[in-house]
Amino acid sequence: xxxxxxxxxxxxxxLLMGCEGDVLRFTIVTGGALELAQGETHDGTVVLxxxxxxxxxxxxxxxxxxxxxxxxxxxxxxxxxxxALAGHVTLRGGALVAGDLRIAGELxxxxxxxxxxxVTLGAAVPAELADGLRGEPAGWWATLLRIVALxxxxxxxxxxxxxxxxxxxxxxxxxxxxxxxxxxxxxxxxLVLVVxxxxxxVLIPVSLLAFALAAVTVVLGWFxxxxxxxxxxxxxxxRSWTLARTATLGTMAFAALLAVIERIPFAWxxxxxxxxxxxxxxxxxxxxxxxxxxxSTVDDESSA
Amino acid sequence: xxxxxxxxGGTTWSTTLGMxxxxxxxxxxxxxxxxxxxxxxxxxGTRILGLERDVVAGHMAVLAxxxxxxxxxxxxxxxxDARRLTLHAKLRIAFVVVLAQxxxxxxxxxxxxxxxxxxxxxxxxxxxxxxxxxTFGLTVDLVPMRQRGAAAAAVTAIAYFAxxxxxxxxxxxxxxxxxxxxxVPGVLALGVIAFVPLPLVEGWAxxxxxxxxRYGRYARPGPDGVVRVRGRLMxxxxxxxxxxxxxxxxxxxxxxTPTYMVGTWQSPEVAPRLTIAxxxxxxxxxxxxxxxxxxxxxxxxxxxxxxxxxxxxxxxxTLMPGAGGGELLATPILYAIAVSLYTVVAFAIWAxxxxxxxxxxxxxxxxxxxxxxxxxxxxxxxLRWHAExxxxxxxxxxxxxxxxxxxxxxxxxxxAPRRSAP
Numbered sequence: 001x002x003x004x005x006x007x008x009x010x011x012x013x014x015l016l017m018g019c020e021g022d023v024l025r026f027t028i029v030t031g032g033a034l035e036l037a038q039g040e041t042h043d044g045t046v047v048l049x050x051x052x053x054x055x056x057x058x059x060x061x062x063x064x065x066x067x068x069x070x071x072x073x074x075x076x077x078x079x080x081x082x083x084a085l086a087g088h089v090t091l092r093g094g095a096l097v098a099g100d101l102r103i104a105g106e107l108x109x110x111x112x113x114x115x116x117x118x119v120t121l122g123a124a125v126p127a128e129l130a131d132g133l134r135g136e137p138a139g140w141w142a143t144l145l146r147i148v149a150l151x152x153x154x155x156x157x158x159x160x161x162x163x164x165x166x167x168x169x170x171x172x173x174x175x176x177x178x179x180x181x182x183x184x185x186x187x188x189x190x191l192v193l194v195v196x197x198x199x200x201x202v203l204i205p206v207s208l209l210a211f212a213l214a215a216v217t218v219v220l221g222w223f224x225x226x227x228x229x230x231x232x233x234x235x236x237x238x239r240s241w242t243l244a245r246t247a248t249l250g251t252m253a254f255a256a257l258l259a260v261i262e263r264i265p266f267a268w269x270x271x272x273x274x275x276x277x278x279x280x281x282x283x284x285x286x287x288x289x290x291x292x293x294x295x296s297t298v299d300d301e302s303s304a
Numbered sequence: 305x306x307x308x309x310x311x312x313g314g315t316t317w318s319t320t321l322g323m324x325x326x327x328x329x330x331x332x333x334x335x336x337x338x339x340x341x342x343x344x345x346x347x348x349g350t351r352i353l354g355l356e357r358d359v360v361a362g363h364m365a366v367l368a369x370x371x372x373x374x375x376x377x378x379x380x381x382x383x384x385d386a387r388r389l390t391l392h393a394k395l396r397i398a399f400v401v402v403l404a405q406x407x408x409x410x411x412x413x414x415x416x417x418x419x420x421x422x423x424x425x426x427x428x429x430x431x432x433x434x435x436x437x438x439t440f441g442l443t444v445d446l447v448p449m450r451q452r453g454a455a456a457a458a459v460t461a462i463a464y465f466a467x468x469x470x471x472x473x474x475x476x477x478x479x480x481x482x483x484x485x486x487x488v489p490g491v492l493a494l495g496v497i498a499f500v501p502l503p504l505v506e507g508w509a510x511x512x513x514x515x516x517x518r519y520g521r522y523a524r525p526g527p528d529g530v531v532r533v534r535g536r537l538m539x540x541x542x543x544x545x546x547x548x549x550x551x552x553x554x555x556x557x558x559x560x561t562p563t564y565m566v567g568t569w570q571s572p573e574v575a576p577r578l579t580i581a582x583x584x585x586x587x588x589x590x591x592x593x594x595x596x597x598x599x600x601x602x603x604x605x606x607x608x609x610x611x612x613x614x615x616x617x618x619x620x621x622t623l624m625p626g627a628g629g630g631e632l633l634a635t636p637i638l639y640a641i642a643v644s645l646y647t648v649v650a651f652a653i654w655a656x657x658x659x660x661x662x663x664x665x666x667x668x669x670x671x672x673x674x675x676x677x678x679x680x681x682x683x684x685x686x687l688r689w690h691a692e693x694x695x696x697x698x699x700x701x702x703x704x705x706x707x708x709x710x711x712x713x714x715x716x717x718x719x720a721p722r723r724s725a726p
Contacts (some may be wrong), residue, residue, distance in 0.1 A: 178597040181590040182606070188641060189610055192617045295597045 028204075029053055029070065036061075036076070045080075048072055048087065051091055057094050067105065074113075081117065100239075147255040155220040155248030156222040162243050164289025168220065172282035173228030178295065180274060183221070183281030187273075190214045214280075219290070221279020222258075226251025318507045322446040325497070327455055328702055330651065332486055333439065337432075338463065339471045340409065341367075344479035345425070350414060352476060359688050363418075365687075367425040368680035372672040374433020379668020380612045382437050384662040391445045391509040394438050395498035401435035402494055402613075406487040412480055433672070440667030443655035445508055448516045450596065453521055456651035457592025460644050464584035468569055468577040476615035512660045520663075521658035536600075537666060539717075541673050543608060546710045547646050548678035550615055553686060554703040555639075568636040583637045587644035595652055601718060602628070607645045609714045614642040615707035650675070654712065 027034065027044060033052040036042055036059035045063045046053060048070045055061055057075040063070060064080035067087040074082075075092040081099035082089065088106045091097070100117035107121065133281035159163040171179050190210065197207035227243075230250020234241045241249070261271050285293040345367075349360030381489040408428050413419050457469045497505055509518045523531045558589050568576050594603060616636060654670040655663055689699055 014483050175597070177593050180592040183592075184586075184590060185606060185610060188638070189613060192610075192638065196613075196617050296599045296603075303364075 004137050009103075009215075028230065055095075057092075064099065089193075090229030143259045147252050147259065148224060149228070150219070151248045151252035152257045153219070154226050155244045156252035157220075157223055158227060158247035159244040161222045161289060164244060164286075165223065165247055167286040167292045168282050169227035169231060171285045172221065172224040172278055173231065175282075175285070175293060175295065176278050179281035179285055180278040181281065182284055183277030184274075186280055186284050187277060217288075218276050218280050221276060221283045222254065222279070223247065223251055223279075224282045224289075225275070225279045226254035229254045229257075309495070318445075318504055319448065319505065320688060322508045322511070323451060323455055326442055326446040327458045327462070329442075329494070330439065330459040332490060333435070333465075334459060334463040334647075335466055336405070336483055336487075338467050339430075340479045340483050341432075342469060343474045344412070344476045347479075348415060348476045350423060353415070353418060355418060359418075361606060361683050361687050363422055363425055364592075365680045365683040366422065367429045368428030368676045368683065370426050371433040371436075372676035372680065374430045374523075375436040375668040375672035375676065376433075378434040379437040379665040379672070382441065382668075383662065386664070389441070389664065391505070391512070392498065393492070394419035394441050394445070395505075397438040398435060398442070399491065399494045399498040401431050401438065402491045403458065404431040405435075406484065406491050409480055409483050409487060412476060436671045437664035437668040440654055440671065441664045443667075444517055444520075444660045444663050445512045445660065447655070448511075448514075449521050449656065450516070452521070452652040452655055453592045453595030453648065456595065456648045457588045459651050460591070460647045461585045463586035464588065464640070464644055464647070465581045468580045468584070469574070474570065479666065518660060520658050522579045523659055523662075531659055531662075532661075533666075537657050539667070540657065541670055543604065543713075543717075544646075544650060544653075544674035545678050546668065546706075546713070547608060547611055547650075548675045549682050550612075550703060550706050550710060551643065551646075552679050552682035553706070554615055554700065563625065580636050580640050583640040587641040588648055591645045591648035595648060603649070605714055605718050607649050609711060611642045611646050612707045612711035612714060614638045616704050616711065652694050 027042070028047045029049060029051050033054065034042075034046070034048075035052070035054040037057055038055065038058035039061045042055075042059075042061045043063065046061055046065045048065065048067045051070045053065070053070070053072045055072075055074045055076045055078065058078060060077035062079045065078055066084070067084035067089060069087045071088045071090070071091045072082070072084065073092070074095040074097070076094075077098065078094045079098045081102065083096050083100075083102045084105045084107075086105045089103055089108070091107070091109045093110040093112040094284060095110065095113040096116070097114070100120070101115045102120045104121075128236075144177045154165075183230075193206040194211055197203035197210065227247040227250050230241070230246035230253070233253065234246055258272060258275065261275070262304040263272070282293075283289070319363065342364075345364065346357075346360055349355045349363060350357055355363075405428070408424065408431065412424065415424050443452065443455075454638070470482070496502075519525070519531070520533075522536055523533050525531050568580065571577055591607065594606065617635075650671075652668040657670075658666040686699075689702075694702075
C-alpha cells in the first residue's frame with residue numbers, strides 16, 4: 001500500500017512542481033536519451049521511466065527530476081528536487097541539486113557534487129514520500145477556514161440537491177459499516193486504477209482526472225457524514241432545522257471533529273482515512289445520492 | 305408463498321455454538337489445504353524425494369483432478385440419498401474424512417518414493433473430495449442464511465491470518481507436526497459430536513427445517529414451490545472457475561520466483577507476514593459485510609471486478625521493480641485483498657444457491673468444477689509454459705490478459721438484462 005501511496009505522492013509532487021502558471025510542463029522519458037547541450041536549460045519537470053537523461057556541466061533543468069527507471073547523469077544544475085525510486089543516478093563533480101535528493105535506487109555521487117537540500121537514501125525514501133502525501137495538519141486559521149468552507153458547501157449542496165443529500169446522509173448514518181467497507185474497497189480500486197493508468201504514461205491525465213474525481217467524492221462523503229451528524233444533533237436537541245441548516249451545522253461539527261482527530265498522534269492518520277471511507281462508500285452506495293441505499297434483503301433479491 | 309426469515313432463529317446459544325463449530329472446522333480444513341497440501345506436499349516432493357519441481361507440480365495436478373472426481377461422485381451420491389443425509393450422517397462422513405486425513409498426514413513422513421507419493425496423493429484426493437460435499441453440506445444445518453457472509457468471512461480471516469504467520473519454514477516436518485497437534489484433538493471432538501447423542505447436536509439437526517436455514521439467499525421457491533437456480537449456478541461456476549484459474553496461474557509463477565517470496569510470504573521477519581495477514585483479515589471482514597448488504601450483481605461486480613483489476617496491476621512489478629518486488633509489499637497486500645474477497649464468496653455462495661436437498665451436489669459442482677478443475681488446468685498450463693521457457697514477464701502478461709478478459713466479462717454481467725421476477 002505504501003508503494004501505491006508513494007507513486008501517488010510522486011505523481012502529485014511531480015505535477016504540482018511541474019505547474020507553471022496554469023500550464024503543466026513536464027517531460028516523460030520512456031526510452032532513448034534526453035541529452036542536454038552545454039548552456040541549455042530544460043524547463044519543467046522531467047520524469048524518467050527508462051533510458052538516459054544527461055545534464056552535462058553548463059546545462060540545467062529548471063524543475064524537479066523524478067527517476068522511476070533508467071539512468072540520470074548530472075554534471076550541471078538541477079534547480080529542484082531529484083527523487084529516484086529506482087534506476088541509477090550519477091552526480092559528477094560540479095553537479096548541483098538545488099533541492100532535496102531522495103534516492104531509493106543506485107547512487108554514484110562524486111565527493112564534490114553539491115546538494116542544496118536534504119539527502120534521504122534507501123528505504124526511508126518511500127516512507128518519506130508517503131508521509132509527504134499525508135501532510136502535516138493545517139494551522140488553526142486554515143482549519144477554521146476549512147470548517148466554515150465545508151459547512152457552507154454542504155449547506156449549499158443540500159439546498160440545491162436535497163434528495164441526494166438525504167440519501168448520502170442516510171447511507172452514511174444508518175449503514176456506516178457497509179459504507180465504510182465499500183469506501184475502503186473504492187479506495188483500493190482507485191489506487192490500483194490510478195497507478196496502472198499512470199504507468200501507461202498516455203493515461204496520466206486520465207489518472208489525474210480520476211484522482212480529482214475521487215477527491216470530490218470524498219468531500220461529498222464528508223458532506224453526507226456531516227449531514228448525518230447534523231440530523232443526530234437536531235434529534236438530540238429536539239430542534240427542527242431545515243436540511244440546509246442541518247447540513248451546514250453538522251458538517252462544521254464534523255469538520256471540527258476531523259481536525260481534532262487528525263491531531264491525535266496515535267491515530268497515524270488512519271482514523272481520518274477510515275472515516276472518509278465511510279463517506280466515500282455512502283456516495284458510491286447511493287450512486288452520488290441518486291438512489292436510497294437499502295441493504296439487500298430476501299424481498300429485494302426476489303425482485304432482482 | 306409467505307416467506308419471512310427475519311423473525312426466525314439465528315440468535316440462540318445453540319445456533320451460535322453451531323456456527324462456531326462450523327467456522328472452526330472449515331477454517332482448520334482450509335488452513336490444512338493452503339499450508340500442508342500446497343506447501344508441505346511440495347516440500348515432500350522436491351526436497352525430500354528430490355523430484356523436479358515440474359514433476360511435483362504434475363503430481364499435484366493429479367491430486368486436483370482426483371479430488372474433483374471424488375467430490376463430484378460423492379456429491380451426486382449424496383444428492384440421490386438426500387432424504388437420509390441428516391446432519392448426523394454428514395458429521396459421520398466428515399469424521400471419517402478427517403480421521404483419514406489425520407492418518408495420511410502422519411503417514412506423509414513415511415513416503416519414500418515417487419510411487420508412494422502419487423499413491424498418497426490419490427488417497428488424499430479421494431478423502432478431500434468426499435469431504436467437500438459433506439462439510440459444505442453442513443452449512444444449511446449450522447449457519448442461518450443471514451449469517452453466511454459473516455461465517456465465510458470468519459473462516460477466511462482465521463485461515464488466512466494464520467497461514468502467513470504460523471506456517472513456519474514451509475517444510476513437511478514442521479507443517480505435519482503443527483497439523484497433527486490440531487487434527488488429533490479435532491478428530492476426537494468431531495467423533496464425540498458425530499456419534500454421541502447430545503441435546504446440542506439434536507437441536508442442530510432440526511435447524512435445517514427452519515426457513516432461516518433451509519433456503520439459500522438465491523434459492524427461494526417460486527410461486528409453484530420449486531427452487532430454480534440452474535442459470536445462476538452455471539454463471540457462478542464459470543466465474544469462480546475464471547477466478548481460480550487466473551489466481552492459480554499468477555500465483556504459481558510468483559511462488560517460483562524467489563525475489564517475490566523471500567521478502568514477503570517467506571520473510572524471516574514477522575512484520576511483512578503480519579502485514580499480509582492483517583490485509584487478509586480486513587479484506588475478509590469487508591467481504592463479509594458486503595456479502596450480506598449488497599445485491600447479487602453489485603456484490604459479484606465489486607469482488608470479481610476488483611480481483612481482475614488487482615491482477616491487471618501485476619505489470620507494476622515489471623515496470624517498477626521497487627514497487628512490484630518484495631520490499632514494498634504492494635503486490636502481496638493487493639493479492640491478499642483479492643484472494644480474501646473471493647474466498648469469502650466461494651465459502652458462502654454454494655449454500656446460498658441450495659436447499660438441504662441440493663447443497664451437497666451444488667457444493668461439489670461449485671468447488672470441484674471451479675476450484676479444483678481450475679487448479680488442475682492452470683498447473684498443466686504453467687508446466688507447459690515453463691517447459692517451453694516462457695519468460696516471467698510473458699507469463700504475467702498472459703495472466704494480465706486473462707484478467708482483462710475477466711474484467712470485461714464482469715462489465716457484460718453488469719449491463720446484461722435482468723430477468724423479470726416470476
